[in-house]
Amino acid sequence: MKMKISGLLMLFGLVIVLAACGEKTQEDVVADLKETVEKMDGYRAKAEMNMNTGQEQQTFQINIWHKKDDMYRVGLSNKSDEKGNQIILKNDDGVFVLTPALNKSFKFQSEWPQNSSQPYLYQSLIQDIEKDKEAEFEVRDSHYVFKTKTNYQSNNNLPYQEIYLDKKSLHPTQVKVLDKDKNALVDVSFSSFDSKASFKDDDFSMKKNMGSEESEEAEETAAITEEQEALTVFYPSYMAGAELTEKKETSTETGDRVILTFEGEKNFTLVEEKAQIRTTMATPNEVEGEIVNLGFAVGAITDNSIEWTHNGVDFMLASEELTKEELIEVAKSVQRKEVK
Numbered sequence: 001m002k003m004k005i006s007g008l009l010m011l012f013g014l015v016i017v018l019a020a021c022g023e024k025t026q027e028d029v030v031a032d033l034k035e036t037v038e039k040m041d042g043y044r045a046k047a048e049m050n051m052n053t054g055q056e057q058q059t060f061q062i063n064i065w066h067k068k069d070d071m072y073r074v075g076l077s078n079k080s081d082e083k084g085n086q087i088i089l090k091n092d093d094g095v096f097v098l099t100p101a102l103n104k105s106f107k108f109q110s111e112w113p114q115n116s117s118q119p120y121l122y123q124s125l126i127q128d129i130e131k132d133k134e135a136e137f138e139v140r141d142s143h144y145v146f147k148t149k150t151n152y153q154s155n156n157n158l159p160y161q162e163i164y165l166d167k168k169s170l171h172p173t174q175v176k177v178l179d180k181d182k183n184a185l186v187d188v189s190f191s192s193f194d195s196k197a198s199f200k201d202d203d204f205s206m207k208k209n210m211g212s213e214e215s216e217e218a219e220e221t222a223a224i225t226e227e228q229e230a231l232t233v234f235y236p237s238y239m240a241g242a243e244l245t246e247k248k249e250t251s252t253e254t255g256d257r258v259i260l261t262f263e264g265e266k267n268f269t270l271v272e273e274k275a276q277i278r279t280t281m282a283t284p285n286e287v288e289g290e291i292v293n294l295g296f297a298v299g300a301i302t303d304n305s306i307e308w309t310h311n312g313v314d315f316m317l318a319s320e321e322l323t324k325e326e327l328i329e330v331a332k333s334v335q336r337k338e339v340k
Helices: 002-020 026-039 079-084 120-132 205-210 211-230 324-332
Strands: 042-051 056-065 073-075 085-090 094-099 106-107 138-140 143-149 159-168 173-179 183-195 232-236 242-252 255-262 268-274 285-287 290-293 298-301 305-310 311-318 335-340
Touching: 079 305, 085 205, 094 205, 094 298, 120 143, 120 159, 120 173, 120 268, 232 255, 232 268, 232 311, 268 324, 298 324, 305 324, 311 324, 324 335
Parallel strands: 106 285
Antiparallel strands: 042 056, 042 183, 056 073, 073 085, 085 094, 094 106, 138 143, 143 159, 159 173, 173 183, 232 335, 242 255, 255 268, 268 311, 290 298, 298 305, 305 311
C-alpha cells in the first residue's frame, strides 16, 4: 500500500513538473514578443488583405519591408486597378504615399505608423497587444491568439482585432479586424515573413520607389490615354442625408472635370477629373493630414477633405459640415459609375 501511495505521489509530482514546463502564459508571450522586436534589425513579409468595408470586397497583395528603427515600405497592389498600385513609404525625409504609375506622390507630416493600428505591420500589432490590458489570450495547437482593441483614429467602426502568431517563431500568420458585432471586415493573411532580411541603402528612397520605368512609360502612353479614355464619373451610395443638387462639367488644360454638389442635412462637394500621368517626377504634394485607407485606395484626409485616386480618376471630397468619419464613409461609397 505504501508503495502505491509513493508511486502516486511521484506521478503527481511529475504532472506538476510537466505543467510547469508546459504552455506559456500571456505575460510570457508578451515578454517574448517585446524581446523579438528589440532584437530584430528588419523584416520582409508578404500578405493578402481582403477588405469588406465598402460595397464590394477588395483584395490587395501587400509587400512589407521594415528596417530598424523607423524605415517602412508597404506596397499595395490591386488587380482591379493596376494603375492605382500604391506604396506607403517612411524614411528620414518623412512619410509618403506614392502612385508610381502616375508619378504622383503625397508627403505627410505624420507619426505614421505609431499613431494608428496597422494590421499588416508587426510592430503595430505588438504595440496593440501591449497597450490593451484587457486583451484576451488563447493557446491553440500551433498558434497564440490575442484578441485586442484597435486604435483607428478616424474610424470607430473597427474596434477589435484577432491576431494569430506562430508558436515557434512568434511571427504573425493572420489578422482579423472586427466590427462592433465581431464580424471580420478586414482579413490579412501572411504568406511569408523573413525576420533576417537585409536592405540596400536606397531601398527606402523615394526616387527608387517611384521607379524610372514609369517616367519612360508616361511619355509614350500619356497622349494615347488622354485621347482614348473618357472621364468615368463616380457617385456615392452613402450621402449622409444629402442629395445631388448640381452636376457641373468643365474642361481644363489637362482634361475634363466634374463637380458634384450635394445638399441636405450636411452639404459636401465631390470633384473628379481624369488622373494625369506626370512625365517627370514632381515635388510631392504636402498634406496637413493623415493617411487613410478607403478599402480600394489609400488617400489623404484632413479635417475637411479627402483626396484619393482610383480607376484612373482623381477625387477630392470636401465639406465644412461632415465629420472625419462621415467623410470616410461617403468616400468609401463612391463606386457607382456613369461614363460621360
